[in-house]
Amino acid sequence: MKTWFRYNWIIREQWYEWCGEVPEEELLRRRTGGVGSILETLFHMADVEWSWIRAMQGKPDFQEKFQEYASLTKVRELDKLFRPEVEAFVNNWEERMENRAFTDTRADGTTVTDTWGEIMRHTIAHQIHHCGQLSVWARELGRKPVSPNVIGKGLMVPEAKEYK
């Protein structure tokens, strides 16, 4: 679980760096699919990650609108603000938390029960999915997207001997 979050944070940082090379009006331009713009997607990733971590802890989630954070600097600052709480939760993650029940009330009033393990995976997959959308928009701009590779990032330490 920790490996997954570290992966996502590296990728998010690389997308922020990528954004630094792109005119801000392109980052804010409305696009087809997803939440609609590159910068709002990054804002949404940080927001959703933090909100789910908060929800599992019974804390209120983030209610502010993107309009108040519509610059690369502001999104990065918000992400930085959220990170310690998410990091603390992820670093304390243990196997025994996997099947803890979390009941959520949907907009229509019905309820659904998921496990904490599902919520953690949902949060992880959420970002990866949105990065896929960013990669299409990057190509539309004629730019190389950030590589989504998990391999080659030194996320884990291999055993000294090759497994045969």
Added chain:
Amino acid sequence: MKTWFRYNWIIREQWYEWCGEVPEEELLRRRTGGVGSILETLFHMADVEWSWIRAMQGKPDFQEKFQEYASLTKVRELDKLFRPEVEAFVNNWEERMENRAFTDTRADGTTVTDTWGEIMRHTIAHQIHHCGQLSVWARELGRKPVSPNVIGKGLMVPEAKEYK
């Protein structure tokens, strides 16, 4: 790890069903980003998943070209053909395999060593990323994409009592 693969297989199946509602020329049309078409993306997911699982086992990977599988039926058949081997590997996955070393030789002759745990996560993230691309292309076609939600799919069994 098993939960992740089950998630990806459910989503892939849902994309196949989604494809069944779309004219085949749209599935084959060249698009911006990723591997270039909806159907080739699904072919690529099945191919890459199987090839990595094979690679860890020291078996040769899949070398055939998409052109020979350029229909929804053929891609689904190929996926079905690959699945038992992938499923067997995933079902036998154990914690102790996480840090096994796998050394890959890149196209330029240099080598890189990753762990089996990184390769498994790479394979999982690979599909999720490409599904994000599919979701943008779906919206370009004026169609609702398959939901990437991990929650709400009954992938895990919650404990009987809500955790407070």
